[in-house]
Amino acid sequence: MTNGRIRTGISGLDKMLHGGLVPRRPYIVSGPPGSGKTLLAMQFLLDGVQGGERCLFVALEEPPNEIKANMRSFRWSPDDIEILDANSDIRRFEPTPVLEISAEVEPRRLREIDDRIRKTPDFESHEVTVHSLQQLLKTLLIKRRYERVVVDSMTALRYFCMRDFEETLTTQSFMRFLAESQVTSLLTVELPEEGNVPPEAFLARGEIRLHKLRDETGIKRFISIEKYKGSSHDEFVYPFAIRETGIVVDAGGSAETKAS
Numbered sequence: 001m002t003n004g005r006i007r008t009g010i011s012g013l014d015k016m017l018h019g020g021l022v023p024r025r026p027y028i029v030s031g032p033p034g035s036g037k038t039l040l041a042m043q044f045l046l047d048g049v050q051g052g053e054r055c056l057f058v059a060l061e062e063p064p065n066e067i068k069a070n071m072r073s074f075r076w077s078p079d080d081i082e083i084l085d086a087n088s089d090i091r092r093f094e095p096t097p098v099l100e101i102s103a104e105v106e107p108r109r110l111r112e113i114d115d116r117i118r119k120t121p122d123f124e125s126h127e128v129t130v131h132s133l134q135q136l137l138k139t140l141l142i143k144r145r146y147e148r149v150v151v152d153s154m155t156a157l158r159y160f161c162m163r164d165f166e167e168t169l170t171t172q173s174f175m176r177f178l179a180e181s182q183v184t185s186l187l188t189v190e191l192p193e194e195g196n197v198p199p200e201a202f203l204a205r206g207e208i209r210l211h212k213l214r215d216e217t218g219i220k221r222f223i224s225i226e227k228y229k230g231s232s233h234d235e236f237v238y239p240f241a242i243r244e245t246g247i248v249v250d251a252g253g254s255a256e257t258k259a260s
Contacts, residue, residue, distance in 0.1 A: 006148075006184050009047030010040065012249025013208070016225055016234040021206070026178040028154070028200045030189045031210030035221065036240075036247055037188040038062075040210070041150040042071060042078055043246045044186055048148040049080045055148040056107055056140065057083045060128070061156040064113045071110075075244045079111035084140070088128040101132045107140065130157065130170045134177050141181050149183050154200055155190040168199045175203040205229045211237070223249055 005020030014020045021027060029037045038061075045055040059067060064083045071078050084107040140146065151157070158171070178185045189198050191209075201207055206229060211222040224237045240249040 007047050008040070009043035009045075010247050010249055012238065012240070012251035013040075013223065013247075015251045016223070016236075016238065016249070017228065018232050018234070021184060022230055023184050024182040025205040026175055026185045026187060026203075027206040027208065028187045028189050028198075028204040029208045029210065030191050030198070030201070030226075032191055032212050035210035035212040036242055037190075037210060038067070038070070038152050039074075039242065040208070040247055041152055041186045041188055042067075042081070045081045045148055045150055046076060046078055049078075053147040054144060055081050056144075056146045056150070057081055057110075058086050058133075058137070058149065058151045059083055060086050060151065061153045063087055064108075064110070065115050068110050068113050069115070073244070074246055076246065079109060081110050082107040082144075082146075083110055083113065084136075086128050086133055086136075101128050101136060105136060107144075128157075130174055133157070134174060138177070138181070141183060146183060149178070149185040151185065151187045153188040153190060154198070155188070171199045172203055175200065179205075201227070206231075210240075 003019050004023070005014075005017070006023045007014050007020045008017070029040055031037050042057070045057055048055040057067070062070075064085050067083065068078075084105065086101065086105075137149070141149075154171070157174075175187075178187075187200060187204070189200050192198060204227070207226040209224050209226045211224065213220045213222070221240050221242070222237045223240045225233045225235070234251070238249055238251050240247055242248075
């Protein structure tokens with residue numbers, strides 16, 4: 001932590017945030033598929049671990065073994081980040097009895113994850129609901145005192161674990177829980193179709209947005225701060241690249257004015 005701010009682990013992004021994130025608040029990282037949301041979130045946790053903080057990655061979209069494999073191409077090791085496998089076992093037409101994810105489920109360090117995917121049990125499956133996940137996180141935050149938490153992704157949580165009519169209310173409850181827990185959290189959100197704004201955008205204290213454009217020369221990536229309550233921030237869109245060291249933001253030049 002520097003000057004009361006929490007670094008994201010990406011120096012160019014910290015510059016855009018005028019020093020980093022205001023601690024103990026929930027933020028979202030939004031963007032289209034393949035834009036780098038999970039990677040940004042992992043670098044945020046890695047920075048915390050390197051500073052002696054206890055950090056938790058809540059996996060709702062990909063199993064832990066795939067997340068670990070995806071990180072192998074980078075020149076750093078996330079082995080000390082703790083990961084909670086909150087992927088639901090539910091499958092369409094699943095005939096086995098369903099139990100809510102237990103509050104006794106324990107996170108594991110990434111170094112302890114092997115290459116095998118967790119198999120769906122033959123006799124009973126566990127379902128992840130917002131209520132059960134919230135209760136589990138409440139227990140873990142008290143027991144293990146995490147300082148940084150990533151939820152990847154809220155889109156998967158909504159898709160698999162919420163009924164349409166309760167989506168906004170349930171999301172609001174979950175975001176309020178994270179804020180009251182006094183933990184600095186990043187929640188990844190896949191951007192919906194143009195014109196629709198996910199409820200997390202209204203409820204988060206800030207939004208980091210990743211943009212992914214394709215032209216005749218290939219894929220170009222950009223980053224912007226769409227919202228940041230309680231702090232000044234850079235209002236420009238900057239290019240970024242995904243390299244062996246992770247996400248690198250060019251916040252020094254070649255910026256374009258953010259569209260309103």
